[in-house]
Amino acid sequence: MNRDNDKGKVLIERSLILGGLQVFALLIVIFRLYYLQVYQADKYKTLADENRISTRLIVPPRGGVYDRNGEMLATNKQDFQAMIVAEQTTDIKTTLDAFKKIMPLSDEEEDKIRKNLKRNRSFVPIRIKNNLNWEQVAQILLNSSDLPGVIIDEGLSRHYPFAEQTAHVIGYVSSVSDNDVKDDPLLEVPGFKIGKSGIEKLHEKKLRGRGGNQKLEVNAIGRVMKEIERNDGVAGDRIDLSLDIRLQNKAYELFGEESGAAVLLDVNSGEILSFVSAPSFDPNLMTQGIKAEDWKKLNQDERNPLINKVISGQYSPGSTFKMVVALAALESGVINANTRSFCAGKMFLGNHAFHCWKKEGHGYIDVAQALQHSCDIFFYETAQKLGIDKIANMARRFGLGQKINIGLENEKEGLIPDTEWKKRRFGEPWQQGESLISGIGQGYILTTPIQLATMVARIANGGYEVEPTFNKMTENNKPKFNKIPINQDYISIVKKGMFDVVNLTGGTAFGSRFNYKGLKMAGKTGTTQVRRITMKERQSGIIKQEDMPWKYRNHALFVGYAPHDNPRYAVAVLVEHGGSGSAVAAPIGANLLLEALKLEDTSDNK
Amino acid sequence: MYKFYETSIKNQPPTLKEKIQNLSFFYIMLILIIAAMGTVMLYSAANGSWEPWALNHLLRFGLGFCLMIALSLIDVRLFMRYAYLFYFATLILLVLVEVGGHVGMGAQRWINLGFMKLQPSELMKIALVLALARYFHSTSLQTIETTKGIIIPALMVAIPSFLVMTQPDLGTALMLIFTAGAIFFAVGVQLWKFGLVLLSVLVSLPIVWNLLHEYQQNRVLTFLNPERDPLGAGYHIIQSKIALGSGGVFGKGFLKGTQSHLNFLPEKHTDFIFTMLSEEFGMIGAVFVVLLNMLLIIASFAFALRSASYFGKLLAIGLTTNFFLYVMINISMVLGLIPVVGVPLPLISYGGTVIISVMASFGIILSVNINRNLNIGKD
Numbered sequence: 001m002n003r004d005n006d007k008g009k010v011l012i013e014r015s016l017i018l019g020g021l022q023v024f025a026l027l028i029v030i031f032r033l034y035y036l037q038v039y040q041a042d043k044y045k046t047l048a049d050e051n052r053i054s055t056r057l058i059v060p061p062r063g064g065v066y067d068r069n070g071e072m073l074a075t076n077k078q079d080f081q082a083m084i085v086a087e088q089t090t091d092i093k094t095t096l097d098a099f100k101k102i103m104p105l106s107d108e109e110e111d112k113i114r115k116n117l118k119r120n121r122s123f124v125p126i127r128i129k130n131n132l133n134w135e136q137v138a139q140i141l142l143n144s145s146d147l148p149g150v151i152i153d154e155g156l157s158r159h160y161p162f163a164e165q166t167a168h169v170i171g172y173v174s175s176v177s178d179n180d181v182k183d184d185p186l187l188e189v190p191g192f193k194i195g196k197s198g199i200e201k202l203h204e205k206k207l208r209g210r211g212g213n214q215k216l217e218v219n220a221i222g223r224v225m226k227e228i229e230r231n232d233g234v235a236g237d238r239i240d241l242s243l244d245i246r247l248q249n250k251a252y253e254l255f256g257e258e259s260g261a262a263v264l265l266d267v268n269s270g271e272i273l274s275f276v277s278a279p280s281f282d283p284n285l286m287t288q289g290i291k292a293e294d295w296k297k298l299n300q301d302e303r304n305p306l307i308n309k310v311i312s313g314q315y316s317p318g319s320t321f322k323m324v325v326a327l328a329a330l331e332s333g334v335i336n337a338n339t340r341s342f343c344a345g346k347m348f349l350g351n352h353a354f355h356c357w358k359k360e361g362h363g364y365i366d367v368a369q370a371l372q373h374s375c376d377i378f379f380y381e382t383a384q385k386l387g388i389d390k391i392a393n394m395a396r397r398f399g400l401g402q403k404i405n406i407g408l409e410n411e412k413e414g415l416i417p418d419t420e421w422k423k424r425r426f427g428e429p430w431q432q433g434e435s436l437i438s439g440i441g442q443g444y445i446l447t448t449p450i451q452l453a454t455m456v457a458r459i460a461n462g463g464y465e466v467e468p469t470f471n472k473m474t475e476n477n478k479p480k481f482n483k484i485p486i487n488q489d490y491i492s493i494v495k496k497g498m499f500d501v502v503n504l505t506g507g508t509a510f511g512s513r514f515n516y517k518g519l520k521m522a523g524k525t526g527t528t529q530v531r532r533i534t535m536k537e538r539q540s541g542i543i544k545q546e547d548m549p550w551k552y553r554n555h556a557l558f559v560g561y562a563p564h565d566n567p568r569y570a571v572a573v574l575v576e577h578g579g580s581g582s583a584v585a586a587p588i589g590a591n592l593l594l595e596a597l598k599l600e601d602t603s604d605n606k
Numbered sequence: 607m608y609k610f611y612e613t614s615i616k617n618q619p620p621t622l623k624e625k626i627q628n629l630s631f632f633y634i635m636l637i638l639i640i641a642a643m644g645t646v647m648l649y650s651a652a653n654g655s656w657e658p659w660a661l662n663h664l665l666r667f668g669l670g671f672c673l674m675i676a677l678s679l680i681d682v683r684l685f686m687r688y689a690y691l692f693y694f695a696t697l698i699l700l701v702l703v704e705v706g707g708h709v710g711m712g713a714q715r716w717i718n719l720g721f722m723k724l725q726p727s728e729l730m731k732i733a734l735v736l737a738l739a740r741y742f743h744s745t746s747l748q749t750i751e752t753t754k755g756i757i758i759p760a761l762m763v764a765i766p767s768f769l770v771m772t773q774p775d776l777g778t779a780l781m782l783i784f785t786a787g788a789i790f791f792a793v794g795v796q797l798w799k800f801g802l803v804l805l806s807v808l809v810s811l812p813i814v815w816n817l818l819h820e821y822q823q824n825r826v827l828t829f830l831n832p833e834r835d836p837l838g839a840g841y842h843i844i845q846s847k848i849a850l851g852s853g854g855v856f857g858k859g860f861l862k863g864t865q866s867h868l869n870f871l872p873e874k875h876t877d878f879i880f881t882m883l884s885e886e887f888g889m890i891g892a893v894f895v896v897l898l899n900m901l902l903i904i905a906s907f908a909f910a911l912r913s914a915s916y917f918g919k920l921l922a923i924g925l926t927t928n929f930f931l932y933v934m935i936n937i938s939m940v941l942g943l944i945p946v947v948g949v950p951l952p953l954i955s956y957g958g959t960v961i962i963s964v965m966a967s968f969g970i971i972l973s974v975n976i977n978r979n980l981n982i983g984k985d
Contacts, residue, residue, distance in 0.1 A: 007747040010794035012911060015923050018792055019907040022930045026900045029934070030893055032941045036851045037889040044851020051848065052864045219868035 053228065054218040057189050060209035061156060063236030065170055065199055067245040068271075068472050074170050074200065077159035080132040080152055082140055083125035086117055089149030096128075098146040102139050103129060123223050125151060131288060158193060158287045162245060164280035165252045168308045169243060169470070171198020171408075172283035186211040193287060199239060199470065202407040209236035240472040242271035250595045251276040254588045260556075260575040261309035263453040264592050267461040267561060267570045269473045270481075272406070274592060277309040302551060303576070311404075311411040314446040315574055318526030319374045319508075319581065320559045321395070321441025323459055323494045325383055326367050328394035330490040334385045337493050340364045343377035349433055354380050357527075371497030372507045374525065376440050383439025388430055391438060392418040397484050399454035399465075400447050406468055414451050417444040442528060452559050453572035456524075458484060459498070460561035460570050463491050498522035499564050502590075508582045509558065512590035521593050523560025523571075525581030530555060545579050553577035558585035562593040569596045616979045619681050628976045629678060630909075636902045637674075637953065637968060641667045643895060644954035646860075647883050651875040651956075654861050659875050659956045666958055670965030677969025682977040685970060686740050686917050693737035693762070699726035700769045725959040727770045727778045732967060734782055735789065735924030737762055742793045743917035743982070750793055759790070776822055777947040781931050788927040789920060825945045845870045846878055846940045849885040850892075857888030875956045877948055881940045895954070899933045909975040915982040918974040925967040932964070 036044065065074035082099070089095045096113070099105070105113075109129070116126045128150070132140075137152055144150065158173045160166060173193040176182075186192055186208065194208070195201035212233025217225040251262045255278035264274035281298050285291075290298075298306050307313065329335045345361035347354050356362065356376040362369070370378035383391060395401055401416030417438070419430040437443040447455075450468055457466050464481040473479070499522040501507040508525040531552050537543065545553050556578035561570040571589045578584035620628065645667070648659040703717055703726050717724045741759050742750065749755035763786040771779040791800065815823065828840045849865035858864065863885035865871045874882045884892040903926055910922035929952060936951040938944045950957050952964040 007750075007794070008916060010747065011792055011916065011919055014792045014794060015907065015911060015919065018788055018923065018927065019904065022903055022907075022927070022934075023900060025930075025934055026896055026903075029937050029941065029943075030896055032938075032943060033850075033884070033889050033892050033896070036847060036941065037854055037884065037892070040851050041854040044848050045854065047848045048852035048865055048870075051845075051870050052868055217864075217868070220870045225868065 051220075052217055054216045054222070054224075056214045056216060057186055058212035058214055058231070058233050059186060059189055059192060060211055060233040061235045062158065062173070063203075063207040063209065063238045065207070065239045065241060067241055067243045067248075068273075069244065070240075071245045073160065073162060073166050073241065073243070073245065075159050075161065076156040078154055079130070079157040080134075080137045080154050081130035082128040082132060083151050083153050084113070084117075084128050085123060085125050085149045085151060087122035087149075092117065092149070095147055095149055098143070099128060099140075099150060102143055103136060105129065121221055121223070125153065127153075131157075155191075158284075160283045160287075162249070163282045163284055165249050165276075166243075166245070167198075167280045167283045168277040168310065169198055169241070169248075169275050169408075170283065171200040171202075172196060172286040173200050174286050175289070184208070184211070196286070198408055199241065201409060202470075203237075203239050207236040207239060210234040241470050242266075242269075242273060242472045243275065243470065244273045244596075244599070246599060247274035247592065247596055248276060250274070251588070251592055252278065252280070254591055255279075255575075258575050258578055258584070259303040259309075260573070260578065260585075261313055261449040262571065262573045262588060262592060263310055263450055263468070264596060265453050265457045265466070265468055265570045267457040267466060267567050268464075269478055270457070270466040270468050271473055272468050272470055273569070273596065275310055275470075277307070277313075279303050279305040281305045308408065308410060309574065309576070310449045311406065311408055312448070313574070313576075314412050314414055314448055315555055315557070316443070316445055316528040317400075317441040317447040317452060318528035318555070318557055319376075319441060320452055320456075320524050320526040320557050320572075321445060321447075322371055322374065322379050322439075323498065323524060324395045324398060324400070324455070325379050325386070325391055325439050326371065326494050326497065327398075327486065327490050328390045329382045329386055330367070330493060331394065331486060332386060332390050335367055335382060337368070337489075338366055340366050341370070341378045341381050343375050345377070347377055347380055349384070349436060352433060354433075354436055368493060368497035368500055371494065371524065372500035372504055374501075374508050379439040380436045383435045384432060386435070386439075387419075388435045388438055389418045391435075392416045395445075395455075397486070398458050399467075400445075400451050404450055404454060404468055406450065406470060411450075412448050414448050415444055415446040441526065449572045449574045452557070452574075453570055456559040456561055456572060457570035459491060459494060460522075460567035462488065495522060495564075498524055498560070501525065502560070502586075503564075509560070509586040509590070511582065512586040514590060514594050516594055516597050519563035519597050521560050521562035521590060522564045522567075523558055523586065523589060525586050526555075526557030526559075527579075527581045528555045528557065530577065550577050554579060556581045556583070556585040558589040560586075560589045560593060562597060568600075569593055617981055619683075619980055620976060622679065625679050625976045629675075629972060630905070630975060633902070633905050633909075633968075633972065633975075636898055636905070637671075637965075640895070640898050640902070640953045643883070643898075644879070644951075647879050647886075647954060648875055648956055650861050650863070650886060651866065651879065651882060653867060663956055663961075666961050667953070667965070670961050673962065674965040674969035674972065677966055678972035678976060680973055682915070682918055682921075682973050682980060683982055685736060685921065685973070686743065686982060689733075689736035689740040693733040696726055696729045696733040697766055697769075699724070700730060700766055702726070704769055704772065723958070727766075727773070727775055727782075728959040728963045730766045730770070731778075731782060731785065731928050732925065732963060732970070734763065734766060734786060735921060735928060738786060738789045739917050739920040739924055742789070742920055743915070747794060750795060753799075756790065756795055756799075759786075762786075774819055774822070776818075777935070777949045780947070781928065781935070781949070784931055785924060785928045789924045792920065792923050825947065828945070842872050842878070842946055843942050845872065846881045847942050849878075849881045850941065853885040853888045853892075855889045857884070857886050857891055860886055862886060876950055877936065877946070877955065878940055879955050880937055880951050883954070896933075896937065903930050903933075906971050909971055909978070913974050913978045915977075915980060917982050918977065918980075922971045922974045925971055929964060929967060932960070 061076055064072055067073055086092055113126055113128055160170060174196045176187045176192060176194055195204040210233050212231045215229040217228055219225055247264055251274045260278055262276045265272055285294060342364050343356055343362035345356050345359050362373050362375045365375055365378060395416045401414050403411050403413050422430045434443055438445055454468055463484040463486050465484055466481050502509045502513045502521055502523050509523050556575040558573045558581050561567045571592050573585045573589040575584045645660050645664050648663050652659055738759055767779045767782045849871050863882055865885055866874045866882040871878055871881055906922055906926035910919045913919045932949060932952045935949040939946055950960050952960055
């Protein structure tokens with residue numbers, strides 16, 4: 001009985017301990033609740049919000065690009081795509097078959113759709129076809145009863161109404177690639193496009209705008225439940241260019257099938273009115289994602305449609321360089337306005353013969369006449385007396401041999417050689433013969449068409465350091481340019497020569513002269529060899545250009561300005577393998593200048 | 607000094623009228639409130655709908671409630687008389703499950719009775735307590751304190767635990783063992799014996815580890831480091847803690863738990879219902895539910911201690927401990943204190959067998975209380 005009492009006592013004691021332990025354990029639970037729900041509440045609230053809130057960026061509409069008169073050069077076009085939502089259709093296959101009856105799908109496209117359907121959850125819309133036009137959209141909507149789960153999604157895509165004509169200026173936008181700097185979360189948005197070349201790239205930041213965002217509540221599998229917050233962001237700025245699309249189109253049209261480049265500048269403000277590199281490409285193809293074969297075709301074309309020849313093409317300036325040589329010679333006193341040289345068709349330096357383009361020679365001529373007839377002998381002799389360094393110095397003052405930095409990619413420096421350069425580059429002293437051929441813009445000298453345009457603009461405006469730009473200027477922000485340190489008289493002598501080139505019988509561009517209400521142009525032609533003329537050829541008669549393969553033909557150049565008495569426009573034209581400057585390049589330059597003058601009258605062109 | 611558990615001993619069982627008068631109103635109220643909370647949460651789990659869970663839960667609770675009242679009115683001596691019979695019958699059912707039970711949830715746990723699926727392991731929780739209470743009731747302290755004296759009860763625990771473990775249902779097996787351990791402790795088995803068992807468990811741990819199924823191993827590993835597999839097994843624990851923590855003090859409001867309603871929280875109507883409750887009603891709601899359960903446990907212990915009979919005391923303690931283990935394991939699990947073991951929160955989680963077995967336990971505990979003055983002989 002005593003032991004029984006003990007048994008009962010033990011049970012009571014131990015039960016109290018057991019009960020106490022259980023209560024204690026539950027108190028620990030309460031403490032844990034406190035820890036999680038009070039002490040760590042903020043941390044978990046954040047985590048819960050991260051779970052539930054999905055932030056999506058809203059892509060702002062990209063800014064438009066306009067020409068100087070407000071003509072739209074780059075814009076956003078509404079575009080439609082057909083999408084399918086798997087969960088909204090009972091049978092995907094039937095729906096797709098019905099769709100195919102309206103609009104055929106290639107096997108590739110179908111494969112892609114099927115893959116995407118498998119990869120994504122059933123509520124995610126999968127693209128069936130993009131770039132639909134209104135008619136196609138209407139067709140889909142009309143048949144919507146046969147197409148359960150098919151929806152039309154509208155978005156904005158970049159559009160270039162002038163396509164080829166503006167491709168090398170505006171450039172294009174395309175998908176973000178791995179090499180692009182990811183400085184903006186917008187770049188991570190699937191399908192987002194950024195400027196890859198031209199103005200689109202130069203003004204990318206301005207055009208892009210600021211992305212907005214949308215906070216969405218999503219569930220565990222990512223389905224959107226509702227929108228919590230929305231901020232639309234800021235649309236991209238518009239960009240107004242100095243370009244005049246009418247002159248741009250005109251220049252492009254003048255090139256026809258030819259390959260080359262043309263630039264037309266305002267000689268006082270530096271505004272680029274026309275900027276053409278031919279042939280060109282359709283930037284709209286690039287935005288949509290160009291097909292591999294099309295890309296290959298563009299890349300392998302010997303006329304290089306993808307290269308912006310205005311700034312990336314480096315060519316010997318040929319006779320268009322003679323103004324620089326003349327100015328340098330006048331300044332150094334090697335010649336004066338009346339100094340005459342005798343051209344006999346060829347001259348010798350040591351036992352090496354230097355030929356004038358005119359076998360019979362030009363006789364006694366002064367500097368203006370030498371320019372007018374583009375006599376080579378005159379400039380050989382002048383250059384021989386001058387030496388390369390003085391020529392180079394003058395060339396640089398007129399914008400050659402250095403980047404202008406108009407902001408487009410792949411701008412080239414060109415090359416203005418001098419004795420120091422030769423030593424540095426080849427470790428050899430400068431040869432006199434090299435001065436001679438430099439005197440007619442051949443040899444090492446390389447220039448880009450934009451540099452030539454700059455050069456001629458600086459001559460035309462009387463020696464001001466104008467710089468080409470794509471920015472549209474207003475009366476208020478017209479820049480003041482420094483005067484190039486040079487005697488005004490020398491410029492006048494050169495300009496007289498350039499006027500004679502066009503307007504005097506025997507001038508190399510006489511055939512391209514015009515007289516529009518008394519306004520005339522001045523200019524200078526150039527024809528440069530891309531291959532040496534051998535001794536044998538000189539003896540047996542030079543092969544006609546037309547009989548040579550295209551890539552061996554001469555480059556044709558022309559630089560000019562108008563009107564002669566009060567210059568407003570300067571032009572530089574280069575036609576690759578086009579033949580002679582007078583026959584091919586001068587007419588293009590003349591036409592462009594004439595068009596610019598005509599437009600002054602007909603419009604509000606400012 | 608007054609001791610609340612001292613009672614006057616009678617040999618006459620109470621009349622039906624006395625029994626009904628002695629039903630603890632407070633106790634039943636606690637049960638009703640907890641079950642009501644469960645119904646409310648299941649309504650929320652279905653995004654504000656009685657279907658498919660809340661209504662069923664209420665119906666099952668109603669059934670369980672009737673069972674509880676019926677059991678509470680039974681003479682406690684009958685429980686003792688049929689304790690072994692019930693235990694063996696349940697054991698046979700367990701074997702039947704092992705041989706050809708219904709396959710569900712990847713484990714053989716059910717016998718399909720047509721109108722409901724019977725889970726013998728759930729019955730065993732009650733049967734084991736009954737059998738052990740009867741055994742120790744009839745055994746002297748001297749015998750209990752000998753090693754020989756606890757071999758038989760140890761086998762009574764080991765056999766069903768082993769069967770349940772091979773189902774495999776580690777959670778239930780552990781609950782059987784812990785419940786039995788609590789009973790062994792209560793009846794006065796020396797502490798050093800517990801120490802010895804603990805030691806041998808520690809020694810055999812590596813062996814047991816290898817016997818565990820891979821998913822069980824993963825649960826333990828994931829518990830130790832939830833970040834190990836944040837999208838897989840660790841996902842549950844991480845999401846549960848996020849839901850709980852983000853609930854804060856006052857909660858996000860009824861039907862407004864983002865983690866629950868956006869489906870980040872898994873199993874929100876069963877094992878993780880306490881998480882959902884804590885998310886929507888905050889710490890206030892969570893602590894309220896813990897306190898309700900704590901009161902229920904304290905009241906049950908009070909009933910046990912007031913009972914004049916050793917059998918009644920032990921029966922109530924065993925069943926209460928079993929209930930405590932449900933609550934403790936479930937809540938600790940969702941709070942990330944222990945691995946995810948798949949134990950529901952009684953009266954709140956959705957699930958048929960548990961609510962019936964827990965209500966049956968409450969019925970028996972109530973019966974112990976009603977018959978607290980009844981002396982039971984040693985037969």
